[in-house]
Amino acid sequence: MSKANDVISPDSAAPEHDDHHDHHDHIPKGITRWLFTTNHKDIGTLYLWFAFIMFLVGGAMAMVIRAELFQPGLQIVEPDFFNQMTTVHGLIMVFGAVMPAFTGLANWLVPMMIGAPDMALPRMNNWSFWILPFAFLILLSSLFMEGGGPNFGWTFYAPLSTTYSGDSTALFVFSVHIMGISSIMGAINVIVTIFNMRAPGMTWMKMPLFVWTWLITAFLLIAVMPVLAGAVTMVLTDKFFGTSFFDAAGGGDPVMFQHIFWFFGHPEVYIMILPAFGIISHIVPTFSRKPLFGYASMVYATASIALLSFIVWAHHMFTTGMPLFAEMFFMFATMLISVPTGVKVFNWVATMWRGALTFEVPMLFALAFIVLFTIGGLSGLMLAITPVDFQYHDTYFVVAHFHYVLVTGAIFSIMAAVYYWLPKWTGKMFDITLAKWHFWCSLISVNVLFFPMHFVGLAGMPRRIPDYSLQFADFNQWISLGGFAFGLSQLIFLALLIKACRKQGEPVSDQVWEGAHGLEWEIPSPAPYHTFETPPVVK
Amino acid sequence: MLLGTLLSASAVAETAGADSALNLRRGATDISGQVYDLHMLMFAICVVIAIVVFGAMFISMFLHRKSRGVKPANFHESVKVEIAWTVIPFLILVFMAVPAARTLIAMEDTTEPDLTVLVTGSQWKWHYKYMDTNVDYYSLLATQREQIENKFSKGENYLLEVDRPLVIPTGQKVRFLITSDDVIHSWWVPDFAVKKDANPGFINEAWTKVNEPGVYRGQCAELCGKDHGFMPIVVIAKEPAEYDAWLNEQEEIARREKEEEQRLLAMSMSKEELMSVGERVYNSTCASCHQPNGEGLPGAFPALKGSKMVLEDIEGHIDIILHGKSGTAMQAFGNMLSLKEVAAVVTYERNAWGNDTGDVIQPKDVNAVATGE
Numbered sequence: 077m078s079k080a081n082d083v084i085s086p087d088s089a090a091p092e093h094d095d096h097h098d099h100h101d102h103i104p105k106g107i108t109r110w111l112f113t114t115n116h117k118d119i120g121t122l123y124l125w126f127a128f129i130m131f132l133v134g135g136a137m138a139m140v141i142r143a144e145l146f147q148p149g150l151q152i153v154e155p156d157f158f159n160q161m162t163t164v165h166g167l168i169m170v171f172g173a174v175m176p177a178f179t180g181l182a183n184w185l186v187p188m189m190i191g192a193p194d195m196a197l198p199r200m201n202n203w204s205f206w207i208l209p210f211a212f213l214i215l216l217s218s219l220f221m222e223g224g225g226p227n228f229g230w231t232f233y234a235p236l237s238t239t240y241s242g243d244s245t246a247l248f249v250f251s252v253h254i255m256g257i258s259s260i261m262g263a264i265n266v267i268v269t270i271f272n273m274r275a276p277g278m279t280w281m282k283m284p285l286f287v288w289t290w291l292i293t294a295f296l297l298i299a300v301m302p303v304l305a306g307a308v309t310m311v312l313t314d315k316f317f318g319t320s321f322f323d324a325a326g327g328g329d330p331v332m333f334q335h336i337f338w339f340f341g342h343p344e345v346y347i348m349i350l351p352a353f354g355i356i357s358h359i360v361p362t363f364s365r366k367p368l369f370g371y372a373s374m375v376y377a378t379a380s381i382a383l384l385s386f387i388v389w390a391h392h393m394f395t396t397g398m399p400l401f402a403e404m405f406f407m408f409a410t411m412l413i414s415v416p417t418g419v420k421v422f423n424w425v426a427t428m429w430r431g432a433l434t435f436e437v438p439m440l441f442a443l444a445f446i447v448l449f450t451i452g453g454l455s456g457l458m459l460a461i462t463p464v465d466f467q468y469h470d471t472y473f474v475v476a477h478f479h480y481v482l483v484t485g486a487i488f489s490i491m492a493a494v495y496y497w498l499p500k501w502t503g504k505m506f507d508i509t510l511a512k513w514h515f516w517c518s519l520i521s522v523n524v525l526f527f528p529m530h531f532v533g534l535a536g537m538p539r540r541i542p543d544y545s546l547q548f549a550d551f552n553q554w555i556s557l558g559g560f561a562f563g564l565s566q567l568i569f570l571a572l573l574i575k576a577c578r579k580q581g582e583p584v585s586d587q588v589w590e591g592a593h594g595l596e597w598e599i600p601s602p603a604p605y606h607t608f609e610t611p612p613v614v615k
Numbered sequence: 616m617l618l619g620t621l622l623s624a625s626a627v628a629e630t631a632g633a634d635s636a637l638n639l640r641r642g643a644t645d646i647s648g649q650v651y652d653l654h655m656l657m658f659a660i661c662v663v664i665a666i667v668v669f670g671a672m673f674i675s676m677f678l679h680r681k682s683r684g685v686k687p688a689n690f691h692e693s694v695k696v697e698i699a700w701t702v703i704p705f706l707i708l709v710f711m712a713v714p715a716a717r718t719l720i721a722m723e724d725t726t727e728p729d730l731t732v733l734v735t736g737s738q739w740k741w742h743y744k745y746m747d748t749n750v751d752y753y754s755l756l757a758t759q760r761e762q763i764e765n766k767f768s769k770g771e772n773y774l775l776e777v778d779r780p781l782v783i784p785t786g787q788k789v790r791f792l793i794t795s796d797d798v799i800h801s802w803w804v805p806d807f808a809v810k811k812d813a814n815p816g817f818i819n820e821a822w823t824k825v826n827e828p829g830v831y832r833g834q835c836a837e838l839c840g841k842d843h844g845f846m847p848i849v850v851i852a853k854e855p856a857e858y859d860a861w862l863n864e865q866e867e868i869a870r871r872e873k874e875e876e877q878r879l880l881a882m883s884m885s886k887e888e889l890m891s892v893g894e895r896v897y898n899s900t901c902a903s904c905h906q907p908n909g910e911g912l913p914g915a916f917p918a919l920k921g922s923k924m925v926l927e928d929i930e931g932h933i934d935i936i937l938h939g940k941s942g943t944a945m946q947a948f949g950n951m952l953s954l955k956e957v958a959a960v961v962t963y964e965r966n967a968w969g970n971d972t973g974d975v976i977q978p979k980d981v982n983a984v985a986t987g988e
Contacts, residue, residue, distance in 0.1 A: 148773065149765040156841045156912065223914020229838045235815065236798040236840060240738075240944050242915050324816020325941075330799060331814055365681070367691040395801055395836075396812045397819035400723045404716060411708045415701060422700045425672050430688040432681040443676070447669055454661040461711065463718040464654045466810045467639055470801065470836040531637045536805045538836050541844030543763060545774045547636055 103605050111206070114198030115605065116183045117501070122205050123180025124494070128573070130172030130212065131487075135563050137165040142559035145552050150543055158542035159227035160219060166230030170348070171255045172212050174482065177490045178351040179204075179262045182290050185497065186266060188596040188603065189284045191275025191612045196268040204261035211254035218244035218251075229540060231341070234322035234333040238314040245315055249308045256301045263297035266290055275595070277614035281372065284594055288375050289354030292382045296343045296350075299386075303340040307333065331396050338389035346385045348482060350378055352449075352489030353420055356442050358594070359496050360424050363439035364431030365591040370423040377416035377423075384413050394465045403462050410460035414453065421450055436589065437511040441492035444519050445485060452480030455530065470540075473533025479526045491518075491569070499588045503602030504581035510572040517565035524558030640805055643825050643852070647808035649718045657711065664707075722808070725820040728790030732781065736793075736800030736813035736835065737946055739842035739903065743781050746792075750865045753951050754779050755899065756845050763845075775832040780849035784858035785825050793819045797946055801837035804850055810836055825852040840944075842903055872953070879955055879978045886962065886975045893963025896956045900948065901964075909968040916944065920968040929974060932961055933984040949985065954978040 103109065113119060140161050144152045153161070183201070187194055195201050219225035223242035226232065237245060270291050274283070283291075310321040310333075320326020322333045353374075361368045368374065390398060390406040398406075424446055435443075455477040459465050468474060491514075499505050528551040533539075537548045544552065575581070587597045595614070599607050641651045679685055733744040733751075744751035757776040761767040770776070783789045793802050795813035803810040807823040825831075833848040853861060898907060901919075905911050909920035919925050924932050936957055939947035952960070958976045965974045982988075 148769060150763055151765065155844065156915065159838070159841065159843075221914065223912070227841075233799055233838070236838065239942055240798050240840060244914075324814075329817070331812075331817070364679075365687040366689065369691050370697055371691070373692075373697050395810050396814065397817070400720065403719060403723070407715065407719070408712060411712060414708065415704050418704045419697070419701060421668060425668060425675065426696070427691075428672065428675040428679065430685075430690075431675070431679050432685050432687040433676060433679050434681045435676075443672075446672065450665065450668060454665060458654070458657045458661060461653060461657055461715045463650050463715055463722055463808075464639075464657065466722070467650060467654070467805060467808055469810060470803075534639045535636050536640070536834075538803075538834050538844070540838045541834075543774060543844050545772070546769060551636075 112202070114194070114202050116187050116195045116198070116201065117603065117605065119195075119201050119205050120180045120183030120185075121501075123176045123183060126205070126208060127173050127175075127177035127180060127490075128570075130168050130176070132566065132570070133216070134165050134168035134173055135566065137161045137168070138559060139563050141165065142556040144542055145544070146556040147553070148544055148546055148549050153542070155542045156224060156227055159229070159540070160225045162540055163226045163229050163232075164215065164219065167215065167226075167252075168212070169482070170230065170344070171252075171259075172208075174348045174486050174490070175259060176208060178290075178293070178348070178486075179259075181286075181351065181355070181490070181493050181497075182262070182266055184501065185596060186269055186287055186290060187273070188599065188607060189287050189594060190270065190273065190278050191595050191608045191614065192269060192273035193606060193609050193611075195265050196273055197265045200261050201265055204258045204265065207254050208258050211251040211258065214247050214254070215251040218247040221247070231337060232308075232311065233337075234311060234314065234330050237311050238322060241315065246312065249312045252308045253305055256305045259297050260301050263294035263301075266294040267298075275608070275611040275614050281375070282614060284354075285357040285368070285371070285374055285378075286351065286354035289350040289357075289378050292378050293347050293350045296347050296382055296385065300340040300343045300347075303336060304344075307336045307340065310336075331393070334393050334396060335390065338392045339386075341392065342389040343382075343385040345478075345481075346381055348486045349449075350382065352445070352486050353378060355489045355493045355496075356424060356445055359438050359442040359492055360427050360446075362496075362589050362591040362593070363434050363436060363442075364428045365433075366427060366431035368423070369426035369429075370419070373419055374423055377419045380416040381413060384409065384416070388413060391460060391462075391465070394462050395469050407460055407462040411457065414457050414460075417453055421446060421453075434590075436495075437506075437508065437515060438492045438496035438589075440512075440515045441488050441495060444515075445488045445492060448480055448484030448488065448522075452477055452485055455480065468533065470538055471533040472529040472537045472539055475539050476526050476529035476533060479529070483526065484522055488518075494573075496589075497596070498576055499584040500596060500601050500603055502576050502579055502581075503583060503600075504576065504579055505584050506576045506581060507572050510568055510575075514565060514568040514572060517568065518562060521558050521561035521565055525555055525562050526558070528554050528558075642806040642808055643827055643829060643831060644807050644823050645826070646718070646722055646823070647806060649721070650808040653714055653718055656714070660707065660711065725790050725822045727788065728822060729787035730784065731790045731792060732783070734781075734791050734793045734802050734813065735796055736802065736839070736846070737796035738798065738840050738944065739835075739846040741777075741781075741800075741802070741846065741848060742796075742951075745862065748862065748866055749869045750862065752779050754781065754849070756847055758845075760898075772832065774845065775834070775847045775849070777847055777849045780830070780851045782851045782853060782858060782861055783823075783825065784855040785828050785852045786855060788822055788824045790820060790822045793821060797944070798839045799837050800835050800839045800846070802833075802848060803836040804831050804833035804848055806831040806833075807850075812837055828852050828854055828857075876954055876978070880982055881979075883977050884955070884958070886966075889959045889962040889975060890966060892956065893959035893961070894967070896952065896960040897963050897967075900952070901960065904944065909964070909970070919964050920970060922970075925964050925970055926972060929961075929965075929976065929980075930984055932965070933957065933976070933981055936961065937981070937985055954981045954985070957981045 110122060144158055221244045223244060225244050226248040228237040228241055270287060313319040314321050314323060320328040322328045322330045357368055357374060388406060388410045390402060391410045394403060459468055459477060495511060532548045532551045537544055584601050586601050588601060639651055639654050641648055731746040733746060735742040741754045743754060754777045757778045758774050759767060762769045762773060793811045793813045795815040797815060800813040801810055802813055809821045809823055811819045811821040829852055831850045835843060835846045904916040905919050911918035935945060937949035939945050955978050958978045958981045961976045965972045
């Protein structure tokens with residue numbers, strides 16, 4: 077991992093070279109800087125702020141959901157609006173918060189980690205970001221249409237999303253198409269950059285793990301986003317143009333929709349967690365002051381997870397009435413995924429073992445990630461067991477499971493990454509007191525929020541209901557309180573980020589963290605507007 | 616802290632027994648018991664894995680802190696260790712897979728049933744038909760609207776009570792054929808460990824054999840639209856002799872209802888009676904979409920107040936209630952409502968909320984549309 081130590085002539089050390097346009101740190105000013113930018117750092121910043129704003133918007137919707145579920149009975153919203161909230165919350169968090177945040181990190185970090193001056197396709201990079209706000213404007217504006225926004229769950233099962241949906245379905249389909257195009261362009265850019273623009277000596281097995289995991293993620297994106305596009309298009313034509321892809325009365329099959337959706341949806345889950353694995357594999361070695369244990373097996377485990385992700389999709393559909401053979405196959409295949417995932421967790425623990433640990437904020441988030449993601453992984457293993465899944469399926473047990481892997485998994489890893497690389501981006505240390513408050517408030521509240529969901533799920537509370545029977549009342553109150561606290565905790569993060577962007581704080585060294593290794597820690601802090609215009613040589 | 620939570624959770628789960636608010640139920644069938652045991656086995660294995668992994672992690676966090684003055688080691692791979700922690704988890708998985716597969720095979724064996732019930736979901740109610748008899752009926756949420764709107768205090772079985780429960784015999788293998796009239800629903804009774812999707816246009820199978828008489832409650836488990844949270848399932852298991860007596864009684868009632876229907880065709884009902892029956896039917900069957908004030912939900916469900924069809928087209932009005940409108944959420948109510956109830960609700964809709972048409976519809980008018988005369 078830390079083999080990128082010996083760098084000859086990094087760009088910052090040799091500022092004078094044959095460069096005619098000499099745009100060294102000539103940073104454009106004003107709004108056009110952001111509108112027309114082709115700079116990977118600017119685009120990374122745009123992606124990250126966009127993701128954070130979407131995180132707050134999607135979080136506000138979660139607050140509406142938790143407010144309604146605070147007590148049994150209908151108090152605040154109508155069931156139909158409740159369904160719109162669960163649907164749009166899911167869509168925004170998946171496509172608006174987690175995925176753009178990872179793309180933002182990729183933009184900032186991949187070129188700096190492989191010694192490239194920028195992304196390979198800078199204008200496409202600008203496009204893939206700037207179409208995103210329009211996708212979400214369309215999606216959010218549909219909430220204000222007559223009949224309301226999408227209310228069929230983020231999984232939009234037919235025929236609820238076709239024959240039985242409102243007219244806003246057309247806007248939903250259009251916005252998902254735009255999100256898909258954006259993701260595919262982003263993925264192509266990452267792949268082309270990594271294949272063609274690595275610095276001399278940066279061989280495949282010297283690549284930092286964040287680069288590896290993102291490369292594999294990008295291939296997953298290209299493989300499955302077109303499948304999602306196909307699914308939404310068939311929903312569109314079934315609803316508006318009289319086709320019957322998912323309508324048995326016309327020779328179609330509603331369960332086929334689920335097969336198509338989850339063929340996209342399961343790899344999508346790994347799209348949202350593989351880059352997280354990469355991030356944790358950077359942070360744990362740094363603060364353990366010890367190289368990552370099992371670099372090669374980390375790469376192979378990531379690739380195995382990605383391959384397996386294509387043959388497990390129907391574990392989301394055990395109750396749809398599949399033949400016994402199919403149920404067996406998908407159960408065993410799903411169980412297999414825990415092997416490479418386990419390898420990763422063991423490797424992180426082995427990295428810490430006999431290191432010299434310190435607990436700076438990025439490390440705190442990374443440690444929380446390892447524990448809480450593992451809890452989500454273990455409940456995932458329980459869900460793989462088909463006969464028991466019949467009991468867990470579509471209950472709050474599932475809600476608990478996927479929030480452990482997505483919130484305390486993906487989102488905690490994104491926060492860890494931001495705390496880890498933010499000083500490199502701004503050149504200033506963030507407000508450590510605020511950061512620790514953010515961490516501890518988030519850690520406690522997120523567990524009050526999601527842990528009791530295991531219990532109400534096992535006790536029999538279905539998901540996606542606006543009202544529930546009395547036996548679930550106590551836990552739901554706790555869950556809601558945890559939810560409000562977790563939501564408020566993110567305002568601490570907002571305050572911290574605003575301070576950081578105003579360049580407040582102590583200046584940091586180039587390496588920032590004592591144990592940090594890799595090309596990005598050898599350029600100055602803050603990272604200049606243009607880096608590695610002459611490639612470094614990696615030994 | 617988290618480890619503590621996990622451990623205390625497992626301790627609570629062990630002591631709290633079958634009807635815990637924290638854990639899965641053991642349920643009322645041999646299969647549900649097997650599923651419960653499998654769940655507890657999986658849970659125990661996961662707790663052990665968690666203790667080992669988090670234990671190693673916490674020991675490392677304590678012993679290998681820089682503040683204790685330790686010097687970091689520099690090892691970064693070990694083929695033996697890595698092979699071990701790939702192979703051992705794999706063996707654990709095989710150990711889990713064997714009982715899981717055995718239970719699954721038993722659950723999916725729907726052959727040789729003693730009795731078959733056709734279960735049909737529709738927005739937002741269940742319909743049960745006992746095959747080889749003339750008994751079939753709808754089962755609707757029985758919780759009062761006022762409880763949901765917090766005007767009355769909530770009863771013990773809030774949202775888990777229905778007007779007509781499904782009744783099955785104990786000790787017999789009951790097979791369920793499960794399907795849907797509109798969107799996908801899912802028929803779930805936790806005590807039987809039966810959860811099967813109701814797919815429109817396809818029939819799924821499931822089965823149960825209940826050991827003890829009792830009342831078992833469940834809910835729809837697949838998002839099926841606005842009132843997904845309000846379509847519970849209640850199953851009463853009776854001793855076979857009691858069940859047979861109940862079924863005979865139901866067959867008798869069904870026969871008498873049919874005769875009553877025929878008798879009604881010959882006579883006329885008063886407008887007052889039609890309006891009062893119509894209001895009751897409207898509020899229990901139609902109001903969830905078209906709203907109690909007849910104004911519908913713009914963009915989703917059309918208004919009946921001032922509607923052209925309601926004000927002018929009597930035959931079309933009866934027809935859409937009997938047969939529904941394909942390609943929309945308007946379902947066919949011909950099987951659910953009697954001729955009298957359709958006549959009443961049509962009369963009510965044509966005279967309520969300022970729709971003062973003065974029309975009075977009789978059961979025979981409905982029958983004429985139903986039989987195409």
